[in-house]
Amino acid sequence: MEIHNVMEELVASVVDRVARDDAESADSRYQYDDASRVDAVCYILNRIPPRYVSSGRGYAHITKELRQDQQLEIDVVRLAHEALHRVNAVRRYYGDSPVQHPVVGPCFNFGTVKGRLLDGACFSPISDVEVTLLRNGKPAEMYDSRWPNPYRIPSQAPGTFLFWPASIPVDGATGGTANGTVESKDFDFELKVEDPRYDPLSHYFTITTKPDVREYRMFSLDRDVTLPDLYLFER
Numbered sequence: 001m002e003i004h005n006v007m008e009e010l011v012a013s014v015v016d017r018v019a020r021d022d023a024e025s026a027d028s029r030y031q032y033d034d035a036s037r038v039d040a041v042c043y044i045l046n047r048i049p050p051r052y053v054s055s056g057r058g059y060a061h062i063t064k065e066l067r068q069d070q071q072l073e074i075d076v077v078r079l080a081h082e083a084l085h086r087v088n089a090v091r092r093y094y095g096d097s098p099v100q101h102p103v104v105g106p107c108f109n110f111g112t113v114k115g116r117l118l119d120g121a122c123f124s125p126i127s128d129v130e131v132t133l134l135r136n137g138k139p140a141e142m143y144d145s146r147w148p149n150p151y152r153i154p155s156q157a158p159g160t161f162l163f164w165p166a167s168i169p170v171d172g173a174t175g176g177t178a179n180g181t182v183e184s185k186d187f188d189f190e191l192k193v194e195d196p197r198y199d200p201l202s203h204y205f206t207i208t209t210k211p212d213v214r215e216y217r218m219f220s221l222d223r224d225v226t227l228p229d230l231y232l233f234e235r
Helices: 007-024 034-045 056-068 070-094
Strands: 113-119 130-135 160-163 185-193 201-209 230-232
Touching: 007 034, 007 070, 034 070, 113 185, 185 230, 201 230
Parallel strands: 113 230
Antiparallel strands: 113 160, 130 185, 185 201
8 A cells, every 4th residue: 555645745846836936036045956855845844744645536635625725835835935945054054055976877775874872881872972884994975965974973862873875886897697687785884983982882784785777866764774772881
């Protein structure tokens, strides 16, 4: 059974309209591209209730209700302006727009790598500690600059770290079979913490993935790699 949140379509159309009207105005305020669109839509969807359907009849019924809900339209337009303003502010922080290195052609994709870092003495979540994801002894390249590596765990989300490794192009000389077909491949990673307050920590793990025809442009929960809880001990 497939379940669909119809608010995604409504929000995306409103964001497009607001951005188009802004671009046509004399005092345009927003820079708008595919990445800005996705970020703005996510910002709004996290602030309004979802409306789910699983059939054509349900879709027709809910879309009729939405078209008649003028207050919802006003709220989404207001949030669209707020979202685009915040997204553009973040883009300026990262240097106009998040730096990304797109992969062309077949590649190995990765899900997000997530886990928790806890105090080994009291099991409480740790914050203000830098965590690095390594591959081949070097910090692994991330999907774009919004996914920092190293990652410093903030006090607002203690204990939690999250990485999204960049896709890797398929190398015809590696991982291929006799007939040229590329099979699944193992990629070794190391999660490392070096902090003067704690003993050094290294955690090694492997991600096995098959090649895809193109890189993933959106992350998905069903591709997540969840590491076991890791513990730091004071020196």
